[in-house]
Amino acid sequence: MRHIISILMENEAGALSRVAGLFSARGYNIESLTVAPTEDITLSRMTLVTRGSDEIIEQITKQLNKLIDVVKLVDLAEGPHVEREMMLIKVKTSGAGAREEVIRLVEIFRGNIIDVTPTTYTIELTGHADKLDAFIVALDKAPILETVRSGVSAISRGTKSLHV
Amino acid sequence: MKLTGAEILTRFLADEGVEYVFGYPGGAVLHIYDALHRQDRLKHILVRHEQAATHAADGYARSTGKPGVVLVTSGPGATNAVTGIATAYMDSIPMVVITGQVPTSLIGNDAFQEVDSVGITRPCVKHNFLVKDVKDLAMMLKKAFYIATTGRPGPVVVDIPKDITAEVTEYKYPRQIEMRSYNPVVKGHPGQIKRAVKMMVGAKRPMIYSGGGVILDDASKALTELGHLLNCPVTNTTMGLGGFPASDRQFVGLLGMHGTYEANMAISNCDVMIAIGARFDDRVTGNIEKFAPKAKIIHVDIDPASISKNVKVDVPIVGGVNNVVKAMLKQLKADGFQPNEEVLGKWWEQIEKWRAKDCLKYSTDGDRIKPQHAVDLVHQITKGDAFVTSDVGQHQMWAAQYYGFDKPRRWINSGGLGTMGFGLPAAMGVQLAHPKAQVVCITGEGSIQMNIQELSTCLQHCLPIKIVCLNNGYLGMVRQWQEFFYDNRYSHSYMDSLPDFVKLAEAYGHVGIQVDKPADMEGAIKETFKLKDRLVFLNILTDPEENVYPMVPAGAGLDEMILI
Numbered sequence: 021m022r023h024i025i026s027i028l029m030e031n032e033a034g035a036l037s038r039v040a041g042l043f044s045a046r047g048y049n050i051e052s053l054t055v056a057p058t059e060d061i062t063l064s065r066m067t068l069v070t071r072g073s074d075e076i077i078e079q080i081t082k083q084l085n086k087l088i089d090v091v092k093l094v095d096l097a098e099g100p101h102v103e104r105e106m107m108l109i110k111v112k113t114s115g116a117g118a119r120e121e122v123i124r125l126v127e128i129f130r131g132n133i134i135d136v137t138p139t140t141y142t143i144e145l146t147g148h149a150d151k152l153d154a155f156i157v158a159l160d161k162a163p164i165l166e167t168v169r170s171g172v173s174a175i176s177r178g179t180k181s182l183h184v
Numbered sequence: 185m186k187l188t189g190a191e192i193l194t195r196f197l198a199d200e201g202v203e204y205v206f207g208y209p210g211g212a213v214l215h216i217y218d219a220l221h222r223q224d225r226l227k228h229i230l231v232r233h234e235q236a237a238t239h240a241a242d243g244y245a246r247s248t249g250k251p252g253v254v255l256v257t258s259g260p261g262a263t264n265a266v267t268g269i270a271t272a273y274m275d276s277i278p279m280v281v282i283t284g285q286v287p288t289s290l291i292g293n294d295a296f297q298e299v300d301s302v303g304i305t306r307p308c309v310k311h312n313f314l315v316k317d318v319k320d321l322a323m324m325l326k327k328a329f330y331i332a333t334t335g336r337p338g339p340v341v342v343d344i345p346k347d348i349t350a351e352v353t354e355y356k357y358p359r360q361i362e363m364r365s366y367n368p369v370v371k372g373h374p375g376q377i378k379r380a381v382k383m384m385v386g387a388k389r390p391m392i393y394s395g396g397g398v399i400l401d402d403a404s405k406a407l408t409e410l411g412h413l414l415n416c417p418v419t420n421t422t423m424g425l426g427g428f429p430a431s432d433r434q435f436v437g438l439l440g441m442h443g444t445y446e447a448n449m450a451i452s453n454c455d456v457m458i459a460i461g462a463r464f465d466d467r468v469t470g471n472i473e474k475f476a477p478k479a480k481i482i483h484v485d486i487d488p489a490s491i492s493k494n495v496k497v498d499v500p501i502v503g504g505v506n507n508v509v510k511a512m513l514k515q516l517k518a519d520g521f522q523p524n525e526e527v528l529g530k531w532w533e534q535i536e537k538w539r540a541k542d543c544l545k546y547s548t549d550g551d552r553i554k555p556q557h558a559v560d561l562v563h564q565i566t567k568g569d570a571f572v573t574s575d576v577g578q579h580q581m582w583a584a585q586y587y588g589f590d591k592p593r594r595w596i597n598s599g600g601l602g603t604m605g606f607g608l609p610a611a612m613g614v615q616l617a618h619p620k621a622q623v624v625c626i627t628g629e630g631s632i633q634m635n636i637q638e639l640s641t642c643l644q645h646c647l648p649i650k651i652v653c654l655n656n657g658y659l660g661m662v663r664q665w666q667e668f669f670y671d672n673r674y675s676h677s678y679m680d681s682l683p684d685f686v687k688l689a690e691a692y693g694h695v696g697i698q699v700d701k702p703a704d705m706e707g708a709i710k711e712t713f714k715l716k717d718r719l720v721f722l723n724i725l726t727d728p729e730e731n732v733y734p735m736v737p738a739g740a741g742l743d744e745m746i747l748i
Binding site: 034048 | 307487
């Protein structure tokens with residue numbers, strides 16, 4: 021099962037490596053990981069996507085909670101939540117037809133073209149990870165020069181919130 | 185008052201109540217050593233290798249319950265300390281390790297004696313700090329002691345760059361501490377405690393399995409009372425020995441790989457298991473599928489991550505062991521609990537049948553000294569009241585099986601990491617903490633050579649430790665496995681050129697005694713313990729091919745033991 025673990029932690033040097041080190045030391049797998057300070061600069065919010073059986077996920081959350089820098093965490097997959105990922109993708113567009121086709125695709129996927137050269141487009145696209153995957157498939161004929169994905173960010177639906 | 189970082193460190197340690205600092209100087213900690221020289225509240229114990237400093241601090245901590253404190257320099261000072269830090273981490277021992285670091289401006293430059301101490305120690309500490317501003321130093325030290333000694337204890341490293349120790353700032357001892365990210369649970373959940381008590385009351389074949397958590401939380405009094413109230417068999421892990429008196433009729437001995445027949449059979453047949461401050465380690469459970477197959481399990485532990493990690497439990501209780509056991513006692517008494525003697529009588533009848541196998545028997549007829557006999561005699565001659573440290577291997581198991589600990593904090597061994605070389609330096613910490621007590625290091629000729637240089641430290645600080653070396657000429661536990669599982673191919677488990685330990689002890693300024701005949705052994709041990717003010721190295725030449733029994737082979741269930 022795929023789980024999205026959201027972690028509030030002290031914004032201190034080395035906090036990230038404690039989490040990464042824990043995962044490698046105990047053989048857990050990280051699918052994606054994003055981290056940045058919150059509105060309170062003493063706190064960082066980390067979103068970590070991992071997979072494992074219920075027992076493994078239970079151990080992962082317990083072991084994360086043991087890290088001194090971790091203030092609070094929640095497994096968002098336990099309830100309704102919204103997840104988003106951002107992708108920046110640079111594609112080669114040779115010929116008017118190909119450029120038109122890319123513009124159309126970007127519109128369909130509700131992305132933005134954020135940089136243009138005579139031979140390339142750079143596209144910004146936000147959405148569920150599946151949507152980003154689908155866009156890459158749909159690009160099909162336009163050669164991709166570069167893909168940058170942010171990793172998943174997620175938040176619970178409704179009034180619930182993860183805060184100190 | 186304005187002080188340098190180095191002065192703040194020494195002042196803080198004294199204000200925190202620290203008695204001894206175990207350490208070794210070097211470039212990055214010169215300011216600190218100078219500050220040590222200019223004060224008289226802290227005593228510094230100069231070791232001969234940084235690993236020994238950590239083990240000595242560890243022995244001090246295990247035998248007192250107070251945190252051990254270590255001071256080493258950057259680079260190799262820190263890396264040498266890592267084995268001792270990992271040892272303390274695996275056994276949840278409170279320890280604060282101060283490592284020097286190259287000056288802030290040189291960090292990351294591959295400077296002389298630079299190593300990323302925070303990075304290297306990260307996986308084997310409860311937490312660590314790099315001090316970047318002298319103004320944070322006192323508070324970080326306070327946090328280090330707080331984290332090391334509360335919740336599930338463990339080692340904390342504080343890495344201090346040299347320039348920080350020279351900078352000056354205002355110092356005030358921080359009395360209060362609050363951390364939003366660290367609040368260990370100490371009280372057990374009342375509902376869970378009620379459920380656990382109900383399960384105990386209904387048990388037909390109850391059993392207590394307790395570990396190091398009982399020792400660490402000073403819960404042996406409460407545990408003993410619970411055992412007596414329930415009138416059930418009690419087994420201890422290697423870390424938990426002394427948590428329940430070994431001489432008590434209800435004590436069935438060690439469990440696990442080298443556990444007694446009665447303990448392992450009782451585990452395999454009990455219907456309710458009360459696991460207290462133990463973590464279902466692989467050396468305890470054997471084949472996890474076959475572990476306590478008939479039992480409902482209650483598990484009390486301060487660390488939520490230890491619960492349901494290896495074995496799924498029925499009633500988990502997170503909390504301080506002492507608090508929880510006391511709450512259980514209170515509930516049992518409030519309910520007017522009386523053990524059902526008829527039902528328990530049958531259970532005890534069965535246990536006595538297992539006990540009658542006398543699985544720890546050994547013969548003293550031959551012309552070689554039996555190591556078990558040596559441990560038995562040490563027990564007799566010290567009246568079972570010594571502090572016993574051990575190294576790792578066969579002698580460790582024999583000490584655990586035969587010494588019989590009636591009190592907590594008397595048995596000091598590296599249970600989790602299994603660190604050879606632990607015994608002698610640990611004994612130094614114990615002896616310093618208990619200057620009048622009898623401290624014995626039961627070791628082997630393999631292990632003792634891993635930190636033998638500490639004989640010099642013992643002389644400098646007048647530590648009259650008694651080293652009992654069960655010398656069989658082999659790395660015995662390795663040899664035993666090679667005998668059982670590798671067709672007697674004794675690959676590199678034989679040491680061909682052992683030193684003359686008697687002369688070696690003498691060269692270090694101590695007394696050496698050697699004995700190789702069973703008839704002479706009692707006299708030699710008596711003579712050893714008579715020399716109250718001297719370190720004595722008693723080299724006992726034992727039966728080279730004696731094995732540790734019973735033994736549960738890897739992958740087998742606890743009821744599938746090899747008996748002698």
